[in-house]
Amino acid sequence: MKRNITCPCGEHITGENEDDLVTKTQEHLKENHPGHDYSRDEILFMAY
Template identity: 55%
Template sequence: MKTRLNCPCGEYITATNEDELVELVQAHLAAEHPGREYDRESILFMAS
């Protein structure tokens, strides 16, 4: 299960499960990187 993602901007996002990670990453993208959107598969591909 992938629960961590390091954004190129330096933000380190961690969650307890993949569903939470996808939600947190999508919220981070909306707040910090408007116009950047990734689907679940892309987020999990980049996560560890």
């Protein structure tokens, strides 16, 4: 199960599970990178 991702801006995001990671990543993108929306599959592809 993938629970970590590093945004190109340097922010490290960790979730309790894949669903939590996707939610936290989408919130980070909305707040810090408007217009950069990624799907669940795209986020999990980049996650580790």
